[in-house]
Amino acid sequence: MATSPHTDNHALTAQLARQQRLDALFVNATRFFAFLVLCSLGGILIALTLGAIPSMKEFGLSFYTSSEWNPVTGEFGALAPIYGTLVTSVIAIAIAVPVSFGIAVFLTELCPKFLKKPLGIAIELLAGIPSIIYGMWGLFVFAPWFGDNVQPWLIEHLGSVPVLGKLFTGAPIGIGMFTASLVLAIMIIPFIAATMRDVFSVVPDLLKESAYGVGATTWEVMTKIVLPYTKAGVVGGVILGLGRALGETMAVTFLIGNTFNINPSLFTSGVSITSALANEFAEASNELHLSSLLHLGLILFIITFVVLSLSKLMLMKIDKKSGK
Template sequence: MVDVAWQHEDEASQDVAERARVLQKLKASDTFFRILTRSAAIFVLMMLGGVIISLISGSIPAFREFGFSFVSTQIWNPVTEKFGAVAPIYGTIVTSFLAMLIAVPFGLLIAMFLTELCPLWLRRPIGIAIELLAGIPSIIYGIWGLFVLAPFFADHVQPTLIAATRNIPVLSSLFAGPPYGIGIFTASIILAIMVLPFITSISRDVFDAVPPVLKEAAYGLGCSTWEVMRFVVLPYTRVGVIGGVMLGLGRALGETMAVTFVIGNAHKINASLLAPGTTIAATIANEFTEAVGDLYTSSLIALGLILFVITFIVLALARFLLMRIEGKVG
């Protein structure tokens, strides 16, 4: 009996020791995982901080030389070393705004069609086509825009717009001038085509995530497809839709090569959308390799800092908008 008792006690102590080893192993792995994830997050913050510090330090000579006039004048003359960022800032904002103005409605309508109205045999081909559009390199869009879209616009679209708006007070200024084919309007169309797949794909995915019972209940009450999308699907997926729009806007603000091919690269603000212009990214891409002198290089880096600030402001406004929406919903 004593031997049996000692045997049971020994087995119990071994079991306790084994459990302790397992718990210690799990604790060690959990600690390692926590340290690894925290290190990854800190690394991202360090990279972002390094980028910010590099942009600020590189742009100091330009801001010290020109001061506030750097963001208030459109003079850009590397020969006399007089630089102003108004024209690139204007081109970046206008082209991105026009691109989103075109891409957001089309993207949402395509996503609605794919999730609610599209036949099953057609849904997959359209989905694959959208994914292929998202995977095309930007330089391909630029080449296509320069050699196909720009000549077509110069021969057919822009002359029609100029003739149709000639006697309309505001539109006559927006669509004035010779039909070059290239310009802010063409760059905006290219950007809209480029961001359309991102908005459509994300919107389609969040629309598919809506519980079917919500839509079935709305249909049961007699709602039409448009009413279901407007009053059920869009409110339920507003966060995802806004996230997709912000992703597309970020792509539009920072797009370089495609815009460089078709915008005309003119450092001048013109009221006409058909006139050539430039953007921050296009200016940096065109001139950074040719920048001679510290002031010229610093001015280009300052443009990069301004683009970073614009992107940050846009994302902050989007986050604030989401917070307001969530606060109203409760």
């Protein structure tokens, strides 16, 4: 039995109305989730700021210029944790980025096919290892070996070099700023390498084959074709690794030495913001001590925000130049 045109129009209208309702629900749901992220971010910032107010009132700007940290006398300064956080993160990134780039290039361009999948899985598994495992391995295995075999050699051969030698002086005790930086680099290499591998693999084969066809080397293809094509993804991977390096807690706490001092030598013990929070937050003896720790958390939040903002501005500048 044939349906009337009126019935067909009514069904189409109902179906269209249902699709519009579902589309509106989808749009509003995504808008809500995006707004929820902003609210969470703002809530964290407000909570840290409110908690840090007593410390701000008590110490003012001297909190950022003093390395004194003494809960007994009520003297607190953030300079040593800020210094330790920045130094360990910068060294870790400086080591991890070229190593990750080499791994990604090998996996996408040079690796035999039968090895690509096992090595890719191994990289992803390394990224999933909990940080406390890295910290325990670093404390019980890597630090003793490093202190017995590598630090004495570096002190002997580099300690007398003008200017540079100041970085490699001190007793070879294993733990310290440099050891924490090395383990941080090992931790973030899987994240950066996996991201670089994924973005390198999306480059059209036609572009690479054309470059190889006119005589380009693998290095030229990677630097002149692949990297310009994937610069946003590469920078994103580096920032992902830097974010983990800045926020890493347990591994750094195990290896950095947890001493509130500032020393040019990378072999001496130090402290980072995260290690200070991990060591003292549960034992904060008074309101000023707790407020100073929350103040450190606020500083770490701001440092991370500034790093992310600068990376975004750098990407915008690169895109603007490439457009010209």
